[in-house]
Amino acid sequence: MRGVNVEKATLWLVCAACFLTGCGDERSSAQRAAGDGVLLIGNNQEPQNLDPHKATAVADGKIISALLEGLVRPDARVEGQVHPGMAVSWEHNADASEWVFHLREAQWSDGAPVRAQDFAYAYRRLLHPQFGGKYAEMLYPLKNAAPYNRGELPWEKVGVSTPDDRTLVLRMEGPTPHLLHLLLHFTWYPVPSHAVEQHGGMLDRSSAWTRPEYWVGNGAYVLEQRVFNDFLSVRPNPRYWRAHEVQNRGIRFLPIVNGYTETRMYFGGKLHITNNVPPEMLEMAAHRAPAEFCRDDYYCTIFYRLNTVRPPLDDARVRRALSLAVDRDMLVQRVVRGAGKAAYAFTPPGAGYGIDDSAERRRSQKARVEEARRLLAEAGYPGGKGFPTLELMTTSRDVQKLMAETIQAMWSEELGVHVEIRSCEWSAYKAAQQNMDYDISSSSWSGDYLDPATFVELWKSTGGNNCTGWGSPACDAALDAAARSADVGQRLLHLAEAEQIMLRESPVIPLYWSERTYMKSPMVSGWYPLMLDNHPLDAVRLTPAPDKP
C-alpha cells in the first residue's frame, strides 16, 4: 500500500513538473505566439489612453493607429507616402486651403456605417472648450478652430462641414499643402459618435467606450484585453474594409519601460520587436544578432533650451559660445554610443527639408572652440572670468545625466564656464521647464507628423512650447509667410529662413538627432525603417521559424 502511494506521488510530481515547465512544447514564447499568428511588440510604456482625444503619448498613438483609421493611411515602406483610408478620394482648391474628402462605404466594428459626421463629431469633441483636449492644437490648422477651442466662437464657424454622409469638407486657416501628412496623426481620426454618446456623451472624459468590452473602431484591429503593466491585446476587425489584408491573428503590446529588461526578454524569446536597446547594450546586441539589430533614423532632436530672459543667457554671444563649445561628435559617441547624428541645425533632415550645415560639419572642433572663446570674451567673460555659475536641469534618466556631465566638462575645460547639474524627476522637470524656472534645460522634441513645421513652429514668439523666452519678429514673419504659402517649395524656404534666424540667435543648442535602436525578429516581415516610427501594423507579417528566437 505504502509503495503505491509513493508511485502515485511521483507520478503527480512528474506531471506537475511537465505542466509547469511545458516540456511538451520547448518553443519560446515568441515562437509559440508566431505559430498562433500573434505579434509581440515592446511598447515602451503602459498606454495612458486609447481615446484619440485624450491620448498624448507615443505609446498610445501606436495602439490607436492599429484600432482606428483616418481619412488616409501611411505607406509601410515609404515615409510620407499616403494611401486612401476612410477617404476613397479627395481634391483641394488652388491654394490648398479647402479640401473635399469623399468617404468610402465602410463600417465600424459594430456594423454601423462610418459617416462624414463621425469625423466632424470627433473634431468638435477634441476642440470643444469644455472637453479639455490636450492635443486640441493639432487641429488648429482648421479655420477658426483656435477661437472655438478658447470658447470665443460657436462650432458653426469652424471650417468643418458635411454636405452628406460621405463627403467631408475641411476649410483651413490658410494654404495647407501638407494636410495629408497631418491627417496621419491620430487626432485627425474619427470616433464612433454613436458609441461615445452611448457611454456618457461627447464631453464625458471618463467615458467607457474605449474599454475592451465596449470598444468600437474602424481600424484593422479591435481591442481585446487590457491588463495594466502586463499587456494589451488586439485581434483583427472582421469589418475592416481591408480585412482580407490583415494576416496576423492578433497583436500583444507589452509596456516594457526598462530597455535592459526588454532586450533581455528579446534574447530570452519573449518578443518579436522591441522598442529600445539602451546604449550600454548596443554593442552586445549588434554583435550577438547583427541581422536582427535595427538602427533607424528617428524624427527627433535632442537639444538644450536656454532661458534667454536670465542674464548672462540674454546675450546671444554667450548662447552661441556655449553652443560652439559642445563637441557633438564626441557627445554622440560617449552618450549614445554612436546611435545618433551630430546636429548643427534643429530640424532633422527629411521630408524634402534640411538646413545646409555642411560648412559647420567641415569646421574642426578646435576652430569652433576658438570662436566660442572670442564670443565669450566679447560678451565680457574672457576665459570664463566673472561668468556666474549656471544650473543645468535634466531629468533623472541615466542618458540625460551622462550627457549633462559630459557637456559640463566640455564647458569647464574649453570656456572656463561652470554649471551645476540639477537632476529632477519628470513632473518637477516639466513644471520647471514650462514655468521657465531654469537656466539651461535638457530637452527633446519629436515630430508629430512628417513636416518641418512640427519643429520650426516651436520657435514662434507666442508658441506655448517655446519655453525659452526668445522671440524674433523676423522669425515670426518667416513663419507667417510659410503659413500663407501655397507653393510647397516656397513654404519650405520660408521655414528654413525662420530656422536660420533662430539658429543665429541660439535660444537652443541642438545636440544630436536621435536614432532608434531596437531588435526585430527574422520571423517579422513588412516592417521597414520609418522616421516617425508610425508603422501600419496591418502590413506586418509573421512567419514562424522554429529554430530561431
Place this chain on the structure above:
Amino acid sequence: MIRLLLRRLGQGVLVVFVLETITFFLVRMLPGNPFLGERKLPEHIMQQLQSLYGLEESAWVQYWNYWKNILLHGDFGPSLIREGVPVSEMIAQAFPVSFLLGVLGMAIAMAVGIPAGMLSAYYRNRWPDALLMCVAMAGICIPAFVVAPLFGMTLGMHVPGLSVAGWDDALCVVLPALTLGLINAAYLARLTRGGMAEVLSQDFVRTAKAKGCRPLRVLFVHALRSGLLPAVSYLGPAFAALITGSFVVETCFQVPGMGLHFVNATTDRDYFLIQGLVLCYGVLIVLANLCVDLALLVLNPRLRSQGSA
C-alpha cells in the same frame, strides 16, 4: 487578550488615517500636476482639466470630498493619468500578482533564512557560522537591482523552463520570487541567529543539555520558540512590503504588480492612485502587525500574562 487586540486595531485605524492625511497634502505640495506633458497645455485647457477633477478647489475642500466619496460611495476616485479607469480597478488587478509574488517570496525567505540562522547560532563562532553570516551579509548588501538582472541573465536565459522576464507562463514567478525571497532570507538569517544565540546561552538551555537532551531537541523544542521572536517581529512589515510589490523586482522582471503603480503614480502625480495605494499599503501594514502581535502572544507566554493583566 481581545482588549489588547482591539486596542492595537484602534491604533492601526488612527495610523492609517494619519498616513493618508499626510500623503494627501504632501503629494499636492509636489511641483507639477497630473496634466503636465511633453507639450505645454494652453492655460484654458489646463484650467478645464483641473476643474473637471475638482483640483482647482482648496486642498481642504479636496480632502473633504476625498473622504466623503470613500465613506459614502466607496469611490477611491479615478486615475488622473488613465482617465476613465477607477483607481480601485487598477489596484484590484495588480494586487493578486504582488500578493502571489509576496507569499512565495516570503515562503522562500523563511525556508532559507530561518534554518540558516539556526545553523549559524548552533555553530556560533565556528566556520559554518562565519560562512553563513558572510553570505547573509552579502545578501543584505547586494541590492535587488543587481541580483534581479543577474538572475535573469544567468538562470533565466539558461535554465529550461525559467523565464528571463515577463508574466506569461506559470514559471515566470520563480525568479522574481527567488530574488525577493533571498534578499529577505538574508535579514531573517541574521535576526534568527541573533535571537537563537541569545536563547542558547541561557540557563534553561544549559539545564536541558545537562539533563541529557539531544542537541536537535534542545534546538527545536527548547530554544526555537523564544529564539524566533526577533524574526517574527520583522516578518509582519516585511510581508506587507512584499505583497504590496517591489518596483525594482517588478521592473527587472516585467511583473504587473503594485510596485510599478506606486512609482509611476508618484512620478506622474496621479493623486488618487497614490492615495489609493498608500491606503492599501497602510491597511496591510496594520493587519500584518496585528498578525505579528498575535504570533508573539502565542510564542511568548510573558506577553500573554501582560496582556491579560
